[in-house]
Amino acid sequence: MTQPLASIVSAGVSKFGVREGLYGRELFAEAAREAFDSCPNLEPKRDIQALFVGMMSDSYEHQAHVAPLFLDWIGLLPKPAFRTEAACASSSVAMRTALFAIASGMCDVVLVGGVEKMTHVSTTGVTEILAMASDFPFEQWHGISFPGIFGMMAVDHMNRYGTTEEQMAKVAVKNHEHGVLNPKAHFQKRITVSDVLTSRPVAWPLKLYDCCPRSDGASCLVLTSPKIARKFTDTPVNIIGSGHAQDTLSLCERENFSTMKVTKLAAQQAYEMAKVGPKDIDVAELHDCFTIAEIIAYEDLGFCPQGKGGELIDEGATYLGGRIPSNTSGGLKAKGHPVGATGTAQACEIYLQLTNQAGRRQVAGAEIGLTENVGGSASTGVVHIYQRGD
Amino acid sequence: MATSVMASSPEGTGFICDEKGSVLPTVENFYKFCGERKLMGVKCKACGALLWPPRGICPKCFSYQVEWIEFKTRGKLLTYTIVHFPPSQFQAFAPYAVGIMRLTEGPQLPGMIKNIKLEDLHIGLDLEVDFETAVPKEWPRWPRYFFKPAS
Numbered sequence: 001m002t003q004p005l006a007s008i009v010s011a012g013v014s015k016f017g018v019r020e021g022l023y024g025r026e027l028f029a030e031a032a033r034e035a036f037d038s039c040p041n042l043e044p045k046r047d048i049q050a051l052f053v054g055m056m057s058d059s060y061e062h063q064a065h066v067a068p069l070f071l072d073w074i075g076l077l078p079k080p081a082f083r084t085e086a087a088c089a090s091s092s093v094a095m096r097t098a099l100f101a102i103a104s105g106m107c108d109v110v111l112v113g114g115v116e117k118m119t120h121v122s123t124t125g126v127t128e129i130l131a132m133a134s135d136f137p138f139e140q141w142h143g144i145s146f147p148g149i150f151g152m153m154a155v156d157h158m159n160r161y162g163t164t165e166e167q168m169a170k171v172a173v174k175n176h177e178h179g180v181l182n183p184k185a186h187f188q189k190r191i192t193v194s195d196v197l198t199s200r201p202v203a204w205p206l207k208l209y210d211c212c213p214r215s216d217g218a219s220c221l222v223l224t225s226p227k228i229a230r231k232f233t234d235t236p237v238n239i240i241g242s243g244h245a246q247d248t249l250s251l252c253e254r255e256n257f258s259t260m261k262v263t264k265l266a267a268q269q270a271y272e273m274a275k276v277g278p279k280d281i282d283v284a285e286l287h288d289c290f291t292i293a294e295i296i297a298y299e300d301l302g303f304c305p306q307g308k309g310g311e312l313i314d315e316g317a318t319y320l321g322g323r324i325p326s327n328t329s330g331g332l333k334a335k336g337h338p339v340g341a342t343g344t345a346q347a348c349e350i351y352l353q354l355t356n357q358a359g360r361r362q363v364a365g366a367e368i369g370l371t372e373n374v375g376g377s378a379s380t381g382v383v384h385i386y387q388r389g390d
Numbered sequence: 391m392a393t394s395v396m397a398s399s400p401e402g403t404g405f406i407c408d409e410k411g412s413v414l415p416t417v418e419n420f421y422k423f424c425g426e427r428k429l430m431g432v433k434c435k436a437c438g439a440l441l442w443p444p445r446g447i448c449p450k451c452f453s454y455q456v457e458w459i460e461f462k463t464r465g466k467l468l469t470y471t472i473v474h475f476p477p478s479q480f481q482a483f484a485p486y487a488v489g490i491m492r493l494t495e496g497p498q499l500p501g502m503i504k505n506i507k508l509e510d511l512h513i514g515l516d517l518e519v520d521f522e523t524a525v526p527k528e529w530p531r532w533p534r535y536f537f538k539p540a541s
Contacts, residue, residue: 144473
């Protein structure tokens with residue numbers, strides 16, 4: 001096996017959901033305290049050399065320059081802090097940046113995380129802020145919302161491969177089923193295919209229950225260089241593969257609206273680096289911002305052939321207990337999608353799974369995990385692969 | 391076929407030009423052309439690629455030599471959706487259709503689809519591009535283009 005890029009020695013996630021009365025900085029402190037408290041050998045002020053934090057929008061809280069702010073609220077001034085923005089992949093890109101810092105040798109212990117506080121803003125307001133991740137003069141200017149962009153992908157996928165609204169609905173049903181097992185999930189209730197199909201139309205063929213909610217939340221990980229991970233824990237999780245690619249901001253310029261080229265490219269890089277393939281993955285966290293996105297992810301990650309994502313959910317392969325359990329956390333759909341927090345929250349779930357701490361949603365004997373996070377209409381794609389390090 | 395357009399900048403038209411008076415391949419100039427009911431893109435002089443949205447560096451061959459061309463306004467609908475929860479400035483129109491159209495020349499562009507019953511939308515629908523006459527009072531002061539079933 002190749003030398004890992006970095007090791008995760010601790011992780012923390014705030015409760016996701018409607019966190020009334022709390023600012024983003026306070027949610028981040030909640031996540032950081034969990035990461036600090038569950039790693040007794042870590043002395044944050046002494047050991048952590050830098051913070052990398054992802055957040056999408058300054059508009060929610062009228063707050064820019066958040067890196068020093070979040071750093072201050074977790075007691076780590078005056079360490080260097082970096083904020084990254086890549087829409088829904090903001091904290092996965094923070095993680096990439098943190099890996100660069102560790103790989104360069106400039107840092108050997110860093111904190112990486114993400115935050116978003118969204119629910120105090122109206123649905124219309126959130127729709128407008130999220131739409132900023134699409135191309136202003138060519139998409140926003142023509143009334144194309146984010147659900148609209150994924151609606152256009154879904155129509156293409158249905159037309160090209162015969163994917164059905166029922167198959168998309170099953171993704172939501174599965175992720176809600178998993179969310180019931182995650183006490184930190186935004187939603188902890190089961191839904192049925194009929195609930196999804198009869199929910200209000202948002203951007204045809206996507207209905208309300210095909211869409212992830214707006215949520216408040218934060219997440220973080222303590223990353224170290226692999227050679228010192230055991231100073232902090234007996235059960236590190238190693239990051240053994242990392243990939244990251246970009247595509248046009250506008251969906252219209254793509255050759256094929258039914259695939260996310262960034263996911264394919266990032267997965268290829270990550271699989272090659274990790275020397276593993278899709279069949280080796282025991283548990284995955286996927287970017288199900290809309291149900292169609294999870295179906296496309298199955299295909300782009302090689303969990304099934306192109307066009308067969310709908311059949312994979314029909315088979316139940318991605319349920320807990322299936323061949324490749326996906327979104328055991330509840331995914332963006334049920335765990336929630338505080339945009340900036342999502343990338344590192346996916347990594348936190350894989351960390352729990354690979355250290356046998358996932359409780360009722362534990363995938364027995366999980367050794368290798370994968371996260372897939374996309375930003376915007378898949379203009380950013382990041383894939384990471386993890387392995388138990390004990 | 392696409393036709394070349396003289397790169398000129400008549401006084402007072404508001405086009406942003408280079409020092410030689412050629413209309414620069416910018417987003418704003420694209421929309422200024424929409425105000426003249428022209429659907430424009432650029433062609434790479436080096437490799438011949440048609441680029442839309444217009445830009446100054448060819449992503450296919452990295453040439454900086456691009457020239458404006460006018461597209462015919464016909465094409466087909468590649469994909470679409472019906473937006474029920476729009477951003478606030480579009481609420482009066484909801485539900486409305488948006489889609490991606492492939493021009494006969496090849497480039498693909500997104501836009502709103504008007505003058506159609508929503509149930510008549512289908513992939514492959516013949517469309518044409520038309521232009522609004524209204525220009526917003528504040529930035530960005532551009533007229534929009536939109537799609538409608540081909541006449």
